[in-house]
Amino acid sequence: MKTLLLAGLATTLLSFASLAHAGALKVGVTPGAYADSVAAAAEEAKAQGLDVEVVEFSDWTTPNIALAAGDIDLNYFQHKPFLANAVKERGYEFADVGTGTLANIGLYSLKHKSFDEIPQNGTVAIANDPVNQGRGLLLLQKAGLIKLKDGVGFQGTLDDIVENPKNLSFTEVEGPQLVRVTGDVDLALGYPHFIVAAKAFDPAGGLIYSGIDDKxxxxxxxxxxxxxxxxxxxKFIQIYQTSPKVRSAIGTAFANDPKLYTIAWEK
Structure with missing residues (x-):
């Protein structure tokens, strides 16, 4: 009887181990395009025997903390420069294993219809993390509102502004929250997919956008x-990159406007 009990226990343990191994992924995302498209891929994966749990985070710090701790297996919210900066600052042992969507950024105003209308001493909201702030500053420079030190690229910060003819003042905000403060300032950096998700205002109403040169x-x-x-x-990444349902979810998340995003793995 004891032998039978031990054998039964061993079989049960092996069954649990098999279930835990067979098709169980946790993927961390941020709301909007990334969450919606990963959820679509998870549905496709389930039909192919791969169970995927989508874990949503509201900020750009916790998904990497959770990944490093082993609470999730994969995350999908950051680009290469952001990843490189996170690894440099926190020493993460991470690997980039696949390309996703290129989300263009824009400069938005709910008070003015052109950059010429931005007043002296106007207010600007911009991302507070080093990489996305630099990306936003390059867009402000492209718009002719500021000039940056030569050669700073996307690593520029507010300290790298050498010309600011309108004497603009800047408020630093975490990226996903920029949509919430756009109406309070003269101009704000914006991420179209967050704007669509929040149903805040027209994501196609930006005064200027980045593009495929930002690959x-x-x-x-x-x-x-x-x-x-x-x-x-x-397998999950392959499903993501080939599924028509994922492609449709991405389009919907960007208001089906091609100037707001690029299917980067095809470019």
């Missing part, structure tokens, strides 16, 4: 280095 800012699938060869992760 390094395509969102990446990121995992831990020790999990980079996980076949389930490779």
């Amino acid at each position: 390094q800012f395509a969102i990446r699938f990121v995992t831990r280095k020790d999990n980079a060869d996980n076949p389930d992760i490779a």
